[in-house]
Amino acid sequence: MGVNSAMVQEEKSVNITYETLFELLRLEKTKEDLQRLDATFYQDAITYLKDKYDILKEVKSSGEMFSEADKDSTEKQIINIRRLLRDLYDRREKKIINMAINKTRANANIADMQHMLPEEKKFFESLVSMLEKYRKDILYKILELKLPSADTFTVIEEVKQKSDFVSAGDFKAKDKTMVRFIHSVPRFVGPELEEYGPFESEDIALLPTEVANVLVFKRRAEIIDEK
Numbered sequence: 001m002g003v004n005s006a007m008v009q010e011e012k013s014v015n016i017t018y019e020t021l022f023e024l025l026r027l028e029k030t031k032e033d034l035q036r037l038d039a040t041f042y043q044d045a046i047t048y049l050k051d052k053y054d055i056l057k058e059v060k061s062s063g064e065m066f067s068e069a070d071k072d073s074t075e076k077q078i079i080n081i082r083r084l085l086r087d088l089y090d091r092r093e094k095k096i097i098n099m100a101i102n103k104t105r106a107n108a109n110i111a112d113m114q115h116m117l118p119e120e121k122k123f124f125e126s127l128v129s130m131l132e133k134y135r136k137d138i139l140y141k142i143l144e145l146k147l148p149s150a151d152t153f154t155v156i157e158e159v160k161q162k163s164d165f166v167s168a169g170d171f172k173a174k175d176k177t178m179v180r181f182i183h184s185v186p187r188f189v190g191p192e193l194e195e196y197g198p199f200e201s202e203d204i205a206l207l208p209t210e211v212a213n214v215l216v217f218k219r220r221a222e223i224i225d226e227k
Helices: 003-013 018-030 041-061 068-106 118-143 150-162 168-172 209-217
Strands: 176-181 204-208 221-223
Touching: 018 068, 041 068, 068 118, 176 209, 204 209, 209 221
Parallel strands: none
Antiparallel strands: 176 204, 176 221
């Protein structure tokens, strides 16, 4: 099967295109509420990306039948698709975290979960459970003139040892890297127009790997081995 026929097969087998992914991300960026995704979104995204990898594999194994430009074009498509999927996840993750915080603080069932995928609902519910536990173990006890429980102190100490600049939830973030700044860095804008900094020498932060790699390349920071 040639590359062109593979591309035709791709269009028939998936419900996602680069254009639809771009539009989903645009809506997620511009709308305050969580946007609706098809129930099969994850499977469709996997199928779409896998087909792109299959096309790349076929191009590479075809010898001189296809030009270097074909290979470069497919590789760029894969990079862009992965970036769109990662950015879409990050946007939805942030909204779900904020929804969990708001629900915990209001102590009421005010969260609209209708546009959450099943996996996102589990994520949301686990966040709410954790936030409620520590709000009860820390804030409510202090208001009752009681010290937080010992297990709460243990968690706080573990977080503090990691970094005073990063929240506990961020340690589980995907595609992020912990760095220590070896020079001061003023506030700067990342690839998605998100602001970072400013940072001083010896500051520690958990940043998107793409941003961290640039800082390391420019010798402004060094990667911290978390093992």
